[in-house]
Amino acid sequence: MKTIDCSVITEQVARLCIEANIHLGDDVCAALKYARDRETSVQGREMLRLLLDNAAVAREESLPLCQDTGFAVVFVELGNEVWITGGSLIEAINRGVRQGYTEGYLRCSICDPLTRKNTGDNTPAVVHIELVPGDTLKITVAPKGGGSENMSRIAMLNPSQGRQGIEDFVVASVREAGANPCPPVIVGVGIGGTFEEAALLAKKALLRPVGTANSDPELACMEHELFAAINRLGIGPQGLGGDTTCLAVHILKHPCHIASLPVAVNINCHAHRHKEIIL
Amino acid sequence: MGDILLAPPLTDETVERLKAGDRVFISGDIYTARDTAHKRLVELLVRGEPLPFPLNGQIIYYTGPTPAPPGKPIGSCGPTTSSRMDAYTPRLLQEGLKLTIGKGARSPEVITALKQYCAVYCAAIGGAGALIAKCVKKAEVIAYGDLGPEAVMRLTVDRMPVIVINDVYGNDLYRQVIAAAAP
Numbered sequence: 466m467k468t469i470d471c472s473v474i475t476e477q478v479a480r481l482c483i484e485a486n487i488h489l490g491d492d493v494c495a496a497l498k499y500a501r502d503r504e505t506s507v508q509g510r511e512m513l514r515l516l517l518d519n520a521a522v523a524r525e526e527s528l529p530l531c532q533d534t535g536f537a538v539v540f541v542e543l544g545n546e547v548w549i550t551g552g553s554l555i556e557a558i559n560r561g562v563r564q565g566y567t568e569g570y571l572r573c574s575i576c577d578p579l580t581r582k583n584t585g586d587n588t589p590a591v592v593h594i595e596l597v598p599g600d601t602l603k604i605t606v607a608p609k610g611g612g613s614e615n616m617s618r619i620a621m622l623n624p625s626q627g628r629q630g631i632e633d634f635v636v637a638s639v640r641e642a643g644a645n646p647c648p649p650v651i652v653g654v655g656i657g658g659t660f661e662e663a664a665l666l667a668k669k670a671l672l673r674p675v676g677t678a679n680s681d682p683e684l685a686c687m688e689h690e691l692f693a694a695i696n697r698l699g700i701g702p703q704g705l706g707g708d709t710t711c712l713a714v715h716i717l718k719h720p721c722h723i724a725s726l727p728v729a730v731n732i733n734c735h736a737h738r739h740k741e742i743i744l
Numbered sequence: 745m746g747d748i749l750l751a752p753p754l755t756d757e758t759v760e761r762l763k764a765g766d767r768v769f770i771s772g773d774i775y776t777a778r779d780t781a782h783k784r785l786v787e788l789l790v791r792g793e794p795l796p797f798p799l800n801g802q803i804i805y806y807t808g809p810t811p812a813p814p815g816k817p818i819g820s821c822g823p824t825t826s827s828r829m830d831a832y833t834p835r836l837l838q839e840g841l842k843l844t845i846g847k848g849a850r851s852p853e854v855i856t857a858l859k860q861y862c863a864v865y866c867a868a869i870g871g872a873g874a875l876i877a878k879c880v881k882k883a884e885v886i887a888y889g890d891l892g893p894e895a896v897m898r899l900t901v902d903r904m905p906v907i908v909i910n911d912v913y914g915n916d917l918y919r920q921v922i923a924a925a926a927p
Contacts, residue, residue, distance in 0.1 A: 522875050522877075528813070530871065532821050571810055572819070572820075573893065612824060643918060644848045704918050706925065
């Protein structure tokens with residue numbers, strides 16, 4: 466049994482919120498550079514260059530990459546041999562979000578859905594907890610911007626629509642989104658499960674490092690096809706035209722009901738932020 | 745082609761010279777406003793009450809910046825999605841607003857109103873909030889401070905880069921690039 470105190474969790478969540486918002490991951494930087502060197506549109510190339518400049522300025526000046534520092538989405542993998550002391554895990558995470566967003570000069574963007582009154586400290590976080598074997602606690606903080614989140618789509622397809630139906634839906638979702646989610650985007654796709662499971666898979670798919678291959682060969686093949694089809698749309702960086710509408714397509718699947726074929730699309734912008742720690 | 749420089753207040757003649765696809769640099773005072781601020785501005789107009797800042801010839805930037813860290817006038821301040829302001833924009837254009845800055849496509853109603861009231865819509869670089877912050881020399885909350893990041897601010901900007909998406913002639917840069925890519 467391993468003991469982890471809530472104060473440690475709070476401190477780490479606060480740090481991850483700040484780091485995720487200021488430091489663009491090496492995987493995304495590498496993908497932006499790769500795209501910049503291959504983009505055939507002059508305007509598109511210029512936009513990719515400016516996005517890399519933005520990442521450099523953010524890092525140098527300790528400024529958030531984007532003013533939308535996002536909804537604090539937190540994925541937790543809790544080992545069954547971990548004992549959390551000093552309070553509740555959820556409260557510890559929310560304290561960390563509060564601390565990170567206020568001390569890190571991050572924007573507090575969470576409000577009541579009806580009155581639209583801001584909660585003032587970017588809480589509550591959305592927390593997804595998974596129980597796993599072992600004695601470690603893994604916390605991933607993935608701040609999610611509203612502009613790209615608003616372009617999410619879910620469809621309960623007819624099983625007869627099959628793989629083609631899935632691909633058509635994903636491409637149509639990115640086409641409809643156009644310039645809104647700040648392309649180039651990373652496209653998370655969840656296939657199967659139930660209504661809510663498909664949406665969660667789509668979001669979880671975004672966490673895989675950009676540039677790594679899907680371990681499932683069939684999904685890897687679909688990712689390649691979708692990547693090519695989306696980049697043929699011509700939306701390009703910032704919607705100003707070009708070959709780089711997406712940097713990656715990531716898919717996760719789960720078995721579904723014999724009557725169903727759920728498909729969810731969760732789009733993330735180029736400010737593709739997530740940081741993790743294993744305690 | 746040389747850089748196009750704009751400084752508000754803008755005249756109809758200046759706006760008419762802008763074409764979809766032009767890269768433009770803005771210097772001078774502009775105003776920030778997002779969702780709730782727009783709702784309040786339009787409510788004031790409906791009631792016939794005065795606005796907290798003049799609209800005639802002015803520029804509104806759709807942004808909600810991060811808090812200014814010590815020693816800086818503003819935090820990260822990139823554009824937010826413009827379509828959320830579509831419902832309010834025609835009414836503000838009617839009052840003389842000449843240029844709006846955000847990201848993403850506008851509704852047919854806004855595009856028609858841009859032609860009708862001689863105004864343009866421009867995009868700033870979405871997700872480049874740290875870079876854009878370097879163009880902001882001064883920032884001051886002038887209304888709706890209770891809205892926090894959604895308050896109306898007056899920003900003094902120097903050579904802030906934007907691209908014209910919708911001009912007064914009905915051109916739409918986003919549509920043009922998609923049409924050009926169609927097989």
